[in-house]
Structures are given as structure tokens and as C-alpha cells.
Amino acid sequence: xxxxxxNSPSLSVQEGRISILNCDYTxxxxxxxxxxxxxxxxxxxxxxSISSIKDKNEDGRFTVFLNKSAKHLSLHIVPSQPGDxxxxxxxxxxGSEKLVFGKGTKLTVNP
Amino acid sequence: xxxxxxxxxxxxTEKGKYVxxxxxxxxxxxxxxxxxxxxxxxxxxxxxxxxxxxADDSGLPNDRFFAVRPEGxxxxxxIQRTERGDxxxxxxxxxxxxxxxxxxxxxxxxxLVL
Numbered sequence: 690x691x692x693x694x695x696n697s698p699s700l701s702v703q704e705g706r707i708s709i710l711n712c713d714y715t716x717x718x719x720x721x722x723x724x725x726x727x728x729x730x731x732x733x734x735x736x737x738s739i740s741s742i743k744d745k746n747e748d749g750r751f752t753v754f755l756n757k758s759a760k761h762l763s764l765h766i767v768p769s770q771p772g773d774x775x776x777x778x779x780x781x782x783x784g785s786e787k788l789v790f791g792k793g794t795k796l797t798v799n800p
Numbered sequence: 801x802x803x804x805x806x807x808x809x810x811x812x813t814e815k816g817k818y819v820x821x822x823x824x825x826x827x828x829x830x831x832x833x834x835x836x837x838x839x840x841x842x843x844x845x846x847x848x849x850x851x852x853x854x855a856d857d858s859g860l861p862n863d864r865f866f867a868v869r870p871e872g873x874x875x876x877x878x879i880q881r882t883e884r885g886d887x888x889x890x891x892x893x894x895x896x897x898x899x900x901x902x903x904x905x906x907x908x909x910x911x912l913v914l
Contacts, residue, residue: 723902725905731907733905735902735903786848786850787845787848788845789845790835
């Protein structure tokens with residue numbers, strides 16, 4: 690049973706436009722959420738996180754929104770750049786140190 | 801400073817063999833984590849160390865898998881009697897400890913069991 694779901698395996702956007710990556714979770718115990726970016730043959734790189742006491746966190750071009758009642762979070766990238774092309778993983782944590790990851794969304798930003 | 805390093809970067813072995821995968825965490829990081837990523841999946845938790853002790857090994861799939869961190873720094877993941885289903889990328893991460901601390905990942909070891 691997948692506790693963290695990324696229902697879109699892939700997303701393609703034009704350079705300069707907004708990229709929106711979505712993530713849903715089922716476990717109400719999750720209280721901390723993270724986004725990681727992964728390039729081929731590399732390990733995941735931390736991007737941005739949000740605590741469940743907040744509904745928004747912003748870092749430069751990246752913003753994460755959390756809707757606790759809907760158990761939904763999203764990552765917005767504005768403006769998107771070709772170098773943002775990668776696989777993005779949503780991860781959650783609650784009650785323990787381990788991270789629970791979604792399956793990832795492959796983002797392609799076209800020049 | 802140096803990030804998390806993992807060796808070897810690639811490992812090919814035959815079914816039934818024993819393998820060891822090594823992780824060097826970021827200097828000073830007290831927490832160390834092992835994850836496994838199969839094709840088309842996200843990383844899945846295996847085990848977490850705080851210092852020398854395994855604080856949570858609930859993700860180890862069976863008793864063929866074992867991990868150690870004898871001096872609280874380098875960790876070794878050991879897999880006995882490997883099976884083809886063990887083929888995956890094994891990722892190591894470290895953090896400075898604490899639930900809100902970010903986990904930083906190494907590049908992974910790609911294990912292929914023939």
C-alpha cells in the first residue's frame with residue numbers, strides 16, 4: 690500500500706513557464722514533507738521541505754504548498770529552466786526518522 | 801566539504817554470492833540511513849543508525865540483509881546468498897540527527913545479481 694503517491698509519471702513544460710508537481714499521501718501521522726531532485730546516475734538531492742504546521746514554503750524559484758485536509762502537496766517551479774529536467778521525488782516522514790518516498794515524476798523542460 | 805560517498809559504484813555478482821556495500825557519511829553526521837531503489841520506484845527505507853546502533857531496521861527485507869556501523873562513521877551493508885530480486889540501487893544518506901534535519905544522499909551502488 691503506497692503511502693505517498695505521485696500519480697503523474699512524467700511532465701513536460703516549456704522553458705520559462707511554471708512546473709507543478711503533485712503528491713498525495715494517506716498517512717495522517719506524516720508531519721514533515723520533502724522534495725528531492727534526481728539526475729541519472731546520481732543520488733537524490735534535497736530541494737525543499739515543509740513542516741505540517743505550515744502551508745507554504747518558498748526558496749527562490751521553488752515553492753511547496755501543503756494542504757493537510759486534502760493530504761496533498763505540490764511543488765511549483767517558476768520559471769522553469771532546462772537544467773530543472775530531472776526526476777522529482779516527494780517524501781514524507783512522521784513518527785520515525787525514515788523517509789517514505791513516492792515513485793517520482795520525470796520533469797522535462799523544453800528550451 | 802565532501803558529501804556522502806559510496807563504494808563500489810557498481811557491483812555485478814552471481815546468484816548465491818555474498819556482497820558488501822560501503823558508505824562514508826558526511827563528516828560529523830551522527831545519523832546514517834540505507835535505502836534501496838528498484839527500477840521505476842522511489843527509494844525504500846532499509847535501516848537507520850544513530851551513532852553505532854541500529855535505531856530502526858524495520859525495512860530490512862529478510863535475514864539475508866545486515867548492516868553495521870562499528871565506529872559510528874562508515875557503514876557496511878551486507879547481503880548474503882544474493883538473489884536476482886536484490887538487483888537495485890542501494891542508496892546511503894546521512895544527517896546531523898534530529899527529525900527535522902535533512903538527509904543527504906550519496907550517489908548509490910548499482911547492484912546487479914546475475
